Amino acid sequence: MRINHIAILVEDIDSALTFWKDTLGLDIDHIKEIPDQEARVAFLLSGECEIELVEPTSQSSGIARYMQKRGPGLHHICFEVNDILEILSQLKGKGVRLINDSPQIDSEGKKYAFVHPESTNGVLIELYEL
Numbered sequence: 001m002r003i004n005h006i007a008i009l010v011e012d013i014d015s016a017l018t019f020w021k022d023t024l025g026l027d028i029d030h031i032k033e034i035p036d037q038e039a040r041v042a043f044l045l046s047g048e049c050e051i052e053l054v055e056p057t058s059q060s061s062g063i064a065r066y067m068q069k070r071g072p073g074l075h076h077i078c079f080e081v082n083d084i085l086e087i088l089s090q091l092k093g094k095g096v097r098l099i100n101d102s103p104q105i106d107s108e109g110k111k112y113a114f115v116h117p118e119s120t121n122g123v124l125i126e127l128y129e130l
């Protein structure tokens with residue numbers, strides 16, 4: 001397992017880039033609209049990991065509701081795994097609460113699932129199988 005990315009909710013990507021790009025010097029890989037998640041995401045390179053700045057594009061999206069409750073900041077840490085079905089099975093066997101009992105598939109064919117923060121000391125965890 002390795003960290004694939006860390007997602008950070010922001011109110012405005014362009015404003016956030018002042019710190020992440022201009023101050024810290026991280027390079028922007030690309031910025032992408034993700035219509036099914038009602039979000040705009042800036043992908044910043046940081047070694048073998050990415051920092052994703054996530055801006056909601058709709059006030060009714062899940063991301064916007066999350067940010068309304070908790071404010072901007074850390075949203076989740078994503079771990080890359082070799083076999084997501086096996087990892088989910090192991091977690092279920094250990095009584096870990098999952099948001100997704102089975103993998104979801106994104107528009108690029110990546111399998112992913114989320115682990116509920118109640119089982120992770122308050123941190124939303126995403127699992128990715130590339």
